[in-house]
Amino acid sequence: MAPARWFPAPACALLLLLLPLARAATPAKSPSSSSSSAVFQLNGDVYPTGHYYVTMNIGDPAKPYFLDIDTGSDLTWLQCDAPCQSCNKVPHPLYKPTKNKLVPCAASICTTLHSAQSPNKKCAVPQQCDYQIKYTDSASSLGVLVTDNFTLPLRNSSSVRPSFTFGCGYDQQVGKNGVVQATTDGLLGLGKGSVSLVSQLKVLGITKNVLGHCLSTNGGGFLFFGDNVVPTSRATWVPMVRSTSGNYYSPGSGTLYFDRRSLGVKPMEVVFDSGSTYTYFAAQPYQATVSALKAGLSKSLQQVSDPSLPLCWKGQKVFKSVSDVKNDFKSLFLSFVKNSVLEIPPENYLIVTKNGNACLGILDGSAAKLTFNIIGDITMQDQLIIYDNERGQLGWIRGSCSRSTKSIMSSFP
Known part of the structure; x- marks a missing residue:
């Protein structure tokens, strides 16, 4: 099973950085161009990689790092040789900070980070800003804030x-799965908080506080910052609401339908999280979904055990792709305010494993001790998802994300 993930919890007691202490460098202002947009190509997939990631060139001289894109958390961090106390195997040499990159405790971004993590948090050392982030699978990253160019x-x-x-993480702990995401060097925080990268770009006057991503079912896709690439006319827009579960991107509560028939469960609050591989429903909507799916299946499909996911089926022949089995399943729908509908066709909730089985990529959130519902990568595939913090709205447009960025954008006028 791909890592379930990654929602910050309040910080615990922090360790000290082992570097000699010094004042942080003052970030240099970039040329003001708030109407600009930036576009990155993505790599990765839902299965078997388990996440989508971007290559970012950081430092002087610039060096490449693979970062897992995560709209469910704010702080960007890299595994860091500071020196490292506990680091996982990663694709590039560890980021090595210099003394003048440290962010002091008195910096406003440090105060903001600590107030979001723990109201009573105080710095152990005035010359540095400590952080610790925990995730739902018990993984964690601990380190200090640094400032560098990218x-x-x-x-x-x-x-x-x-x-x-961003965070210079010198102590990473593996989660319950006991495996390490060796395909990435760290995490790109794209949440709503003021420490997220897109919020920092807004303050620098480079792009507006708007981002979006297009995740391909064939792997890859693209990520963008700024609003002048947003195809507003074709998007389904829903107002962002304040999530009762935290500072997450949420379109509020939606009514769940299967094959356009209500499943009879109460409206469910959902959040959009690109850091979650799969989609998670609370116990009641999850059980209702599973029951509806099973009731509509043909006898040619038999339930089978597969190590990839909890609920899987085999056919009379080995499946090679979701296209081989999608006609045996029906679409789910989430209906939000103003009749805004998010369709979840079989391609957005099924995977085909290396064993040739079709597995359900909607998981029981109560088993993962989640208190809310997550729309994860599997459900956001082949849709342009737009997080517009300027106007306080979420949008989506269905379309292929497997072509070049230029051709994809031209298909979303």
Whole structure:
């Protein structure tokens, strides 16, 4: 099973960075161009990789790092040689900070981070800003904040090198799955909080506080920051609401339908989280979904055990892709305010494993001790998902995400 993930919990007692202490460098302002947009290509997939990631070039000289894109958390962090106390195997050499990159405790971004993690948090050492983030699978990252430059590829074919603040993680703990995501060097925090990368770009005057992603069922896709690539006319828009479960991107509560028939469960609050591989429903909607799916299946499909996911079926022949089995399943729908509907066709809730079985990519959130419902990567595939913090709205448009960025954007006028 791919890692379930990654929602921050309040920080615990923090360790000290082993670097000599120094004042942090002041971030250099980049040229003001708030109408600009930046576009990144993505790699990864739902299965078997378990996440989508972006390559970011960070530092002077710039070095590449793979970062898991996560709209469910705010802080970006890299595994860091500070020196490292506990680090996992990663694809690139560990980020190595210099003394003048440290963010001091008195910096406003440190105060903001600590107030979000724990109201009573105090710095152990004034010259540095400690952080610790825990995730739902009990994984964690502990370190200090640093400021460094990174390359931002603008849509007009130019690029800028702004500075941004992120976590230098020198102590990573593996979660319950006991495996390490060796395909990434860290995490790109794209949440609503002021420490997220997109919020920092807004403050620097580079892009507006708008982001979006297009995740392909064939792997890859793209990520963008800024609002001048947003195809507003074709998007289904829903107002963002304040999630009762935290500061997450949420369209509020939706009514769940199967094959356009109500499943009879009360409206369910959902959040959009690109850091979650699969979609999670609370116990009642999950059981209702499973019952409806099973009731509609043909006798040619038999339930089978598969190590990839809890609920799987085999056919008379080995499945090679979801296309081989999708006609045996029906679409789910979530209906939000103003009759805004998110369709979840079989392609957005099924995977085909290496064993040739079709498995349900909607999981029981109560088993993962979640108190809310998550729309994860599997359900966001082949849809342009737009998080517009300027206007306080979420949008989506269905379309293929497997082509080049330029051709994809031209198909979303």
